[in-house]
Amino acid sequence: MLQIKLFAKAREVVGRSVAEIPWLDGQTVLQLKQVLAEKYPGLQPMISRLLVAVNNDYAADDAAIKTGDEVACFPPVSGG
């Protein structure tokens, strides 16, 4: 299983701040987004804008994720 921290509108539409999904090491960021959007349809309208961070850094769609990584998923940032 992989735990995914959710923030801002992603957290809001999912209704919780941590999601948990089955995971095979080597699956990619893009696959994570697809699995999340399937499980939580509220994410679908924002899927093209969703960002994924792995171990506190932004990760590209083709980056691989392994269980134990710290993973987060959120919309574009708007702080300041």
Added chain:
Amino acid sequence: MLQIKLFAKAREVVGRSVAEIPWLDGQTVLQLKQVLAEKYPGLQPMISRLLVAVNNDYAADDAAIKTGDEVACFPPVSGG
């Protein structure tokens, strides 16, 4: 007579903060600089850099000065 306020190095080399010189209305800023440099030789090395203000604004060499104007003479500014 015309009173001229002096600041910074101009004040220092003249040795006083106000100079007084005979004046005919209509004489110019350039003439003022020449009269000052003649009366106070310490000003001569800096005469090309001296600035003159008339009534709280910078005045060009060909501007006329009349008695009663507030006149000041000083080197380029260096505040901040």
Added chain:
Amino acid sequence: MIELTHVPIDYHALTESVRSSQSGAVVLFLGTVREMTEGRRTVALDYEGYPQMAETKLAELEAQARSKWPIDRVGIIHRLGRLELGDISVAIAVSCPHRKQAFDAGQFLIDELKGSVPIWKQENWDDGTTEWVHPV
């Protein structure tokens, strides 16, 4: 000094912490909650952050800025939680030998912060609706 906080930002202490006789220039930037945005009236903003990553990214930004300008000291504080009109959401203070360096570094830090640090804000409009802010 990099900090996320839920209490009002003490920008005076932050500014004092970057002053130094090695530097001739200090620039402080404050982001504050503005009432009007494109004709709509805000009553409050809610800021949410991803703290560990935000601190990591802020430290990276500091390192990037130090590689570009001869920064003496720098401090960044971002507030999280509910902010009212006029409240300070972010404070960035930087000291450098000369003024242009300090202005450029300060502007770089706030521009980059808005682009890469995982913090989000939600508008609370005066008609009672809320809306997550999309970056421009």
Added chain:
Amino acid sequence: MIELTHVPIDYHALTESVRSSQSGAVVLFLGTVREMTEGRRTVALDYEGYPQMAETKLAELEAQARSKWPIDRVGIIHRLGRLELGDISVAIAVSCPHRKQAFDAGQFLIDELKGSVPIWKQENWDDGTTEWVHPV
């Protein structure tokens, strides 16, 4: 607010005076007495001003800046007299709706102040000599 003073500058009060919920950005610039200049060590600076004209010129600068940027509030304080290492010689605070405006206006004000406001400084070097500073 434009002021010349012989006492330490309270930049915190100055910054508070420009904060406003109409503005999303505040930029504060502080000029401070730096110890080293091109390898020489300063122990103090003496600032001399021509007060009436300096206040007139500062008011003109404020008007120029307001014609270029949508400035909400602005405050400028310049100190005169003997300043020690690290002391603040000038503080400029400006608030604007958006950050780039505030940075640009703040930088304009300090650049122009240094070019046109009748204030002069004299270096007191650590070898006991003094020297009027020439603008660069």
